[in-house]
Amino acid sequence: MDSQTQPQGFNIAGLLNDGAQVVAAAQQLPEPVTRIRSATARKQDAQSQAPLISLLGPLMQTPGITVLVASPGNGKSVLAVHIGDVISSSKTHLLGLPCDVEEKVLLYDFELTDRQFEKRFADFPFTDKMLTGDMNPAALDALDFTFDQIHADLDRTGARVVIVDNITALAMKNTADADVSMGIMRGLKRLQIERGISSLVLAHTPKIPDTVPLHINHLAGSKHLSNFADSIFFIGRSVTGPNVRYIKQVKNRNDEEMPGVLVFEITNAPGYLDVRLIGPDEEFNHLAREEAPRSEKSEELEEKKRKLWETDWGMKPMREIAEALDASVGWVCKWRPLKPSSN
Known part of the structure; x- marks a missing residue:
């Protein structure tokens, strides 16, 4: 076809240029969100990955996402510090639960001031592998605490376990918002998959009557918080004593849930708050008796x-x-x- 018979507006050079741009754009397409493998290939890939290792018996394993839930004043911050200590030291057990690794821990504490932390753990023998992070007073006008900040902190510390007290620090909005909770759990999942990081995040419960057994639905916030977690366990307040608490696991993606409850007491050791194992029991023995209608x-x-x-x-x-x-x-x-x- 000569130039006299070409349709008006037809341009071979432009068409070729557009085609080259389409090919270039196709080559720059992002990686698909999903991986497609045969079930056999997936099992083979798993054999080259790090095995699941206990950080706190069945309650917390590496790599994984664990959620610790309790009402205010039930001792979740105290227990979180002791969990961080057993992981970051040569200790092999906490409350009778085994810890099979020794890793550097980064505890983000957005609850306590320095004075409050010192008062609780003045003479506690922490190791250098137990690191804490809080808001920098010189950067109070900076952007909100984000997962980009966590990634940067992991790069400069080499920590392998992250503890966040509490989950609201990762979102200035209510975690009941599905988009907010989804963003948080995706960020934790990225830490797990890309870096092999294990995380423990502390969350709240609404007020629960002391006659009601603890249940996964008592976790405050969207269902996404529980759907993405590998393990969820609660701290309940026992009616048997003012400082007696019990641990109840309500989800374990890797194994059977811990049976019954594990009872412990928060005590005043010389110079710090300690947790002392009482032993396994049934939750019924630590609930108040419901009055007859x-x-x-x-x-x-x-x-x-x-x-x-x-x-x-x-x-x-x-x-x-x-x-x-x-x-x-x-x-x-x-x-x-x-x-x-x-x-």
Whole structure:
């Protein structure tokens, strides 16, 4: 086709240039989000990767994402420091749970001031592998704490385990926001996959009655927090003593969940707050007993009144009557002259 018969606007040079740009653009396409492998190839790839190693028995393994959940004042910050210590020292157990590695730990503490931290752990024998990070007073007007900052801190410290107290430091918005929680867990997952980093993040629960067993749904925030985590465990407050707590695992992606609960006590050792193992138990033994519904109480009261009227109280001491009815002497004195209705 000569130039006289070419359609108006047709340009071979431009078409060739556009084609070259399309090819160049195709070559610069980003890597796909997913990897496609056969199941056999995936198993073979796994054999070249680092094995799962216990950092705190079944509660925390490396590499992985662990969430520690508790209501305020239940001791999660104290326990997190002890977890960081056992990982960063030559100690092999904490609360009877094995730690099979010794790694450098970076604890981000956005809860305590220096004075408060010193008061809690004044004479605690930390090793040089236990590092802490907090907000730099000279950079309070800087951007928010981000995962880019964590990556930079890992580069300059060489830490292999990250503890964040608490998860709200990674997002200035409510973690119940799905986009916020998804961003946090994706950031932790990136640390795990790209760098082999294990993370422990502390999170809150809403107020839970002391009669209710702890459940994964008590984790405050979006479902994404629990969906991405490899392990989740709670600290509950026991009714058996003011300083007695118990640990309950509610998720373990790598193995069976820890059975029952693990009971411990927060104690004042010379110069620091310590955690002392009491032993395994069942959660039921550490919950308050739920009172009977009001309707059941009313029926029970009426039944006691009937039994009182039928009792030969004129021949028996009131204390004996009270014991027979599982009531107080004062209650017997109050209701003794009243005959219950026959309805």
